[in-house]
Amino acid sequence: MQTHGLGSWLPRRRLRNPDKTALIHGDGQQLSYAQLAHTAEQISAILAEHGIRDGDRVAYLGENSPEFLATLFGTVRIGAVFVPINTRLAAPEIRHVLADSGATVLLHDPEFTDRLAPVLETLDVQVVQTGASGRHGASGLSRLLATAREVPAAVETSPQHPAAIVYTSGTTGRAKGAVLTHGNLTAVALNCIVDYDVDSNDVALMISPLFHVASLGMGALPVMLKGATLVLEKGFEAGRALDLIEQHAVTMMSGVPTTYQLIADHPSWSTTDVSTLRRLTCGGSAVPSRIIEAFEARGLAFTQGYGMTETSPGATSLSPAMTRAKAGSVGLPHFFTDVRVAAEDGSPAPTGEIGEIQIWGPNVFAGYHGLPDASAAAFTPDGWFRSGDLGRLDEDGYLYIADRLKDMIISGGENIYPAEVENVLTGLEGVTGAAVIGVPDDRWGEVPIAVVTVRDGVRVDTDTVRAALTDRIARYKIPTRVIVVADLPRTASGKVRKNDLRERYGAG
Known part of the structure; x- marks a missing residue:
């Protein structure tokens, strides 16, 4: 198993704690790490039969599920590159992701068949549908998984080897594919384990879609790396989330401010046992004070932060202990990440003065797929990623955002x-x-x-x-x-x- 890549994670977990529950999904179905590792290997065999080799791209369009994660790990196991697709995209946007990434195989959930129909008319891509039945009478993924086949050998991958291409909304009207390496995703997982104190006994509720790099890189992957348990939900409904927290003694949860507002507004909020929760992370935008107060009233506090797809995505984190003392801040750089603020001439901006936020670390992406000019422009001459966002650092090194890149909403x-x-x-x-x-x-x-x-x-x-x-x-x-x-x-x-x-x- 001579690899430094994500493809080695599940086999190593299987050696250490094969019977430990890796995933809980649906109405309580559970997969152990041994079962998840086996499924990933079977998917790598299916992909190999479809001609997928080292460096090829495999796209996935589907909701949170064991198949999503097994496809990710099965893809990277043989050196291929995983391309998650936002399930909310319209058909022309999906076509762009598939064509731009050069994906040769697409796995998708059945509910997207109609949306994909016009897309697949013009693209040469092999399709595998999840579930028992596939398109035009073909076998679906679950039926294919039940067929014995020879599992291909794992491909040796370095930290620099591409693991995923995640598409960002285009600032010029065209989404760009951020290439995230095995090293990038490992680094962001390690940052989360260190800064969020992820423990092997944790039970993390995943209600945000895994096609978002925040949910994948900072939610699922740290849990998998640490050997903890992930509760996978296809979507979010506040009442069900509260039920799952109590039922599975959830210790960790991530979301956006809207998520937490809907939970706090739910009739069951005051009567649900949330005593096991010890870590709530929130991204996307600052947490309004009314939400902070609603959760503090129940003894809960938030970890907030800042980042973007190009940083896999975490760049900074504000601990719950500093929520009040550093109100308005997005925190300190993650443990293995550095952040600086640069003046217009590129020199370090004085403490308290606004400049461009620039980020360096092993979590910073390799560049944009197929866009060498845009990739070069994204970095300073000394190798720091130029976020385009404006901010300032206080005397303690805490970052404050002043404005957002090109009016992003x-x-x-x-x-x-x-x-x-x-x-x-x-x-x-x-x-x-x-x-x-x-x-x-x-x-x-x-x-x-x-x-x-x-x-x-x-x-x-x-x-x-x-x-x-x-x-x-x-x-x-x-x-x-x-x-x-x-x-x-x-x-x-x-x-x-x-x-x-x-x-x-x-x-x-």
């Missing part, structure tokens, strides 16, 4: 880049210009709205625009409101002054 933990939505809007009949901004929302933190200009005689309203964008982009990216104006405010160079739009329309 975070809605319910999902990143929305306005340029991507604006490109689609300006493609609609009669729309001559568009600007998308985020406005506050009690449930989602922020939601996108669109301010547009239209050709004379054209009628555009919220309902018609939303209907036109359905099935073209993910639902969470579709503006909740469309405002028609005579002209968009612009700078002398022609750029839209979005700050002006926020001042006028930002109250929601």
Whole structure:
């Protein structure tokens, strides 16, 4: 087993504690580490039969499930690269991920068959459907797993070997694939084990989708590496989450502010036994004080942080003990990560002054798939990742975010880049210009709205625009409101002054 890669994790776990419960899913079904390791090996055999070799890409479109994780580990075991697809993407967005990544095999859940139909008409990709039955009468994954086959030898992988390509929302209207290596994902898992005190006796509830790198890199992988137990949920429902916490004595949970708000608002919140919970992590945006107070009233506190897909994704972490003392901060760099703030000339910004946040560490990605120029531009000459975000460091080294890259909107933990939505809007009949901004929302933190200009005689309203964008982009990216104006405010160079739009329309 001469490998430093993720593919060795399950075999090593099988040697150490084969009967330990790795996964709990559905209505209480359990898989041990030995069973999960066996399933991953069988999937690697299935992939090998489909011609997958070292360096090939394997895509997965599906909800949280044992098959998701087994496919990840089965893929990397033979040196292939895992490409998780956001299940909320529309068909054109899925097509882009498959085509851009060069995936030659796609595994998907049956509920996505209709959405994939137009995609697969134009792409040469082999398809394996989860469940017993596949497409056009073919055997599904569960039936294939039951067929004995020769398991291929594991491929020796170095920390620099690509493990996954995770697509980020495009700042220029085109999603880019961030290449995360075995070393990147191992480093972020180790950071979490150190900074979050992950223990082999932990039981972690996973209600956020694993196709997000935060859920995968900072949720599932640290648990797998430590040999703890993961409770996998296909989706999130506050009442069921509370039931699972009590039923399985959950000790760890991660989510976004909306998740925790819905839990605190649920009628069962005050009567559910949450005494086993010892670690709540929250990302996506700052936790509002009303949520902090609701959980503190029950003896619970949050770990907050900052990061992005390119950092696998964790960059900083704010411990619960510092939530009040460092209110507004996203914390200190993770244990094996460094963060600095640079002035415009690239020199270190003085303490307390705002500059670009730059990140270095073994968790920082290898670059963008197939985009050498964009990859080179993402790093400073001395090798630090340029986040594009603005922030400041205080005298104790705690990071504070001042502004976000290119007006990115975070809605319910999902990143929305306005340029991507604006490109689609300006493609609609009669729309001559568009600007998308985020406005506050009690449930989602922020939601996108669109301010547009239209050709004379054209009628555009919220309902018609939303209907036109359905099935073209993910639902969470579709503006909740469309405002028609005579002209968009612009700078002398022609750029839209979005700050002006926020001042006028930002109250929601």
